[in-house]
Amino acid sequence: xxxxxxxxxxxxxxxxxxxxxxxxxxxxxxxxxxxxxxxxxxxxxxxxxxxxxxxxxxxxxxxxxxxxxxxxxxxxxxxxxxxxxxxxxxxxxxxxxxxxxxxxxxxxxxxxxxxxxxxxxxxxxxxxxxxxxxxxxxxxxxxxxxxxxxxxxxxxxxxxxxxxxxxxxxxxxxxxxxxxxxxxxxxxxxxxxxxxxxxxxxxxxxxxxxxxxxxxxxxxxxxxxxxxxxxxxxxxxxxx
Numbered sequence: 001x002x003x004x005x006x007x008x009x010x011x012x013x014x015x016x017x018x019x020x021x022x023x024x025x026x027x028x029x030x031x032x033x034x035x036x037x038x039x040x041x042x043x044x045x046x047x048x049x050x051x052x053x054x055x056x057x058x059x060x061x062x063x064x065x066x067x068x069x070x071x072x073x074x075x076x077x078x079x080x081x082x083x084x085x086x087x088x089x090x091x092x093x094x095x096x097x098x099x100x101x102x103x104x105x106x107x108x109x110x111x112x113x114x115x116x117x118x119x120x121x122x123x124x125x126x127x128x129x130x131x132x133x134x135x136x137x138x139x140x141x142x143x144x145x146x147x148x149x150x151x152x153x154x155x156x157x158x159x160x161x162x163x164x165x166x167x168x169x170x171x172x173x174x175x176x177x178x179x180x181x182x183x184x185x186x187x188x189x190x191x192x193x194x195x196x197x198x199x200x201x202x203x204x205x206x207x208x209x210x211x212x213x214x215x216x217x218x219x220x221x222x223x224x225x226x227x228x229x230x231x232x233x234x235x236x237x238x239x240x
């Protein structure tokens with residue numbers, strides 16, 4: 001699970017596979033890291049069933065992407081690819097990660113997506129965020145309860161109505177550099193097969209979608225988030 005002694009982070013992003021977080025929230029991670037916040041990525045699987053690339057390639061690409069985005073800690077729980085079944089054991093391991101890293105904000109995939117693993121990851125993280133705050137819920141490491149301030153969901157393959165759009169214009173090329181660290185997935189080489197990710201339109205879709213969200217808030221690029229609960233706002237106008 002967490003290697004060595006884990007340290008608390010401000011923001012923890014979960015993905016079903018290496019590259020999920022980078023696609024949907026890479027700009028958010030890069031922006032917060034640049035501002036001095038500590039960030040972490042926790043992938044549930046090693047994407048061992050991916051059509052292209054090997055597990056070792058994906059590990060190296062994941063490390064490169066984390067370095068590019070300024071991610072301070074990176075974890076992989078090693079759940080089976082296409083095996084995110086929502087067992088009590090899987091939820092417990094995610095709960096322990098949340099208690100160990102004590103994030104204020106957690107990110108997870110949106111609960112509607114063409115890939116069933118992304119949907120399953122969304123549900124697992126939601127369960128674990130809830131369990132992490134239960135006082136009498138025990139985890140193997142004995143970590144005390146931790147309540148996450150906010151859970152947000154990011155988009156991977158699709159686009160829906162956003163509750164919040166983060167301006168990532170100043171770090172956008174850093175985001176795309178992090179995405180392109182996954183050469184085995186996005187750049188088709190000889191001997192590899194066609195997939196939705198290495199099709200000519202996929203990277204254009206990511207950039208176009210981020211431009212669309214940016215346009216909605218009057219900036220060049222944005223990343224959209226959805227909150228499963230109402231968002232708190234004390235005033236609609238700035239106080240004088």
